[in-house]
Amino acid sequence: MTLDIRTMMVMVSALSVLFSALLTLAGLHGGNTRGVQHWATGSLCMGLGLGFSYTHLGLDSTWVLSFGATLMAAGIGLQFNGIQAFKTGHCNRYIPWLLVVVVFIQSIWFVVLHPDIHARVIANSLAFSIGNAACARALFIRIDQPLRTAYWFTGASFTVVAAMFLARAVIVFLAPPDTYSLYAQTPINPASFFIGSMAQMCLTFGLVLMLNYRLATDLQKLASTDMLTGALNRRSLEQEAVRLSARCNRTGDTLAVLMIDVDHFKSINDRYGHPVGDEVLRRLAAVAQKTIRSDDYFARYGGEEFCILLPSTLEKDAWILADRLRQTYAAMVIEYDGVALSSTISIGVSDSTHTGVEFASLIAAADQAMYRAKLEGRNRVVMHSDQVELSVDVVLL
Ligand SMILES: Nc1nc2c(ncn2[C@@H]2O[C@H](COP(=O)(O)OP(=O)(O)OP(=O)(O)O)[C@@H](O)[C@H]2O)c(=O)[nH]1
Known part of the structure; x- marks a missing residue:
């Protein structure tokens, strides 16, 4: 089976934008549940980031690639913030900025100042892998019992994405110099986009599942407790x-x-x-x-x-x-x-x-x-x- 890399990129980009719309709609019925808006914006950033990398918009491709990668970093950072906000009610606003700055600097460095496509792919893939692993970790620790399954499912999806980026970094690192380019038909390119799109689908489903479980638990609590005192009714x-x-x-x-x-x-x-x-x-x-x-x-x-x-x-x-x-x-x-x-x-x-x-x-x-x-x-x-x-x-x- 040959998967065309450009088609895959368009598909993943379009899927991310669709997921963003889905999360926004889910969030509209989520009452005061925090974090959903972060996920929706994060998904949009990732979709646009990939879209930029593909379309180039007639601009200098080096800058467009850097901007695309930076948008994707912002997307991962926002998803991390969303998980924190969902679980604890507040989040650390510096995390997405930190990821954005790291990816932007390494993109500019390896694309504009010292062009080295290998180094850029390895550095960015590692940064994305760490970002997704942090999301998975945030989901696996301090789990509220009723949401356990949804947290595990979403955490597992983030783990797959993190592993995929890590594998990408390792494979590109081991490949002979000058054999890699974004559109090269090496197995790693279509494979990572394919796995990435499946995992992205699963993790969006997982985030909606988390929201659904949270609403069901809140409703159950509302139906079983006395509003004034918090005692059982x-x-x-x-x-x-x-x-x-x-x-x-x-x-x-x-x-x-x-x-x-x-x-x-x-x-x-x-x-x-x-x-x-x-x-x-x-x-x-x-x-x-x-x-x-x-x-x-x-x-x-x-x-x-x-x-x-x-x-x-x-x-x-x-x-x-x-x-x-x-x-x-x-x-x-x-x-x-x-x-x-x-x-x-x-x-x-x-x-x-x-x-x-x-x-x-x-x-x-x-x-x-x-x-x-x-x-x-x-x-x-x-x-x-x-x-x-x-x-x-x-x-x-
Ligand atoms: N503030 C408030 N008052 C309530 C609530 N539910 C019931 N009440 C009031 O509780 C009062 C109960 O009064 P009574 O049943 O006469 O009992 P009591 O005054 O405690 O007299 P004893 O039980 O004989 O000592 C009524 O005035 C109700 O209006 C509530 O949720 N909040």
Whole structure:
């Protein structure tokens, strides 16, 4: 099979411009996702860079080649920045400039000042290889679990491009002097453009996949958490509870539930206003999140009521945790919008050894205990079993 190098160049250039349009369109639906615009601009730079190298535009070809290579360097640098911005929200703006300056200087040096096509191809291929390897590395490190597959796929595509440029540098370095030119029908030219275009296609697909995974994860988070406090919402709590109850049924493990309610919350709202009330809920959520273990589930059950699911826990141990939370919260001074206040919570505790593992029974029992805590004067923790024993005592009397 003979692949015509000029046709390949036009194809890769046109593909890169198309990918740029695709990434721009994908980015339009990406909400606040950072980085996509960098990828789109990077892809455009690479397409134009290759296009320049091919068309020459009737200009002096030495300058056009240098400009084309520099544009391609800018494209790789922008893709690197895009990955950083996508992963961390910010990027180092100097990286694309550094790559641009290096490639521009070596292009001018080997094209205009000391013409040496071998040296130019080797130097630029090495710079492009390092740029793509840096993109691959940025994707392979510190991977967020839900996006793992997309990061690996895109990282692998960048690795292929990096390896292709490295192989190009090595093959040209080993070739006899004066046997290489851009349009020579040596195997390395069409092969590198062919592999480059395939990898470019894969990595654009990978970038769109990353964006897609990120949007799906964000949507999932939005659907399962409470916007105000960041706690799970009631729907996800119920889903987790069904799963945990089934596991407890199977393994005989225990499950405890805490029902938490802010005392006199209506007065806080009435006296200081709803924004302060909201801050009280946020602070309670923050302190509760810090108090529980990583395999416990904290959720906003409704209004100013929160619920904690504690797997493998008995009522007595749940009471200890609940009382620690109550004390920490009561000792806190909540400052917001020029207001400083403290508040208290009442907590009801139940566990599956007294009520069974059905979530509805556990919740009902914890709710009863919580109302009992309110009746007994608030700012306290009451266990459902205490209440049961109390009612039995009353009946016996
Ligand atoms: N600021 C704010 N208030 C809320 C929110 N959700 C519910 N509320 C308010 O929470 C208050 C709950 O009041 P009540 O159910 O009477 O309870 P309480 O005043 O805490 O009284 P006790 O529970 O008996 O101590 C109501 O005024 C609701 O409007 C919210 O997201 N933000």
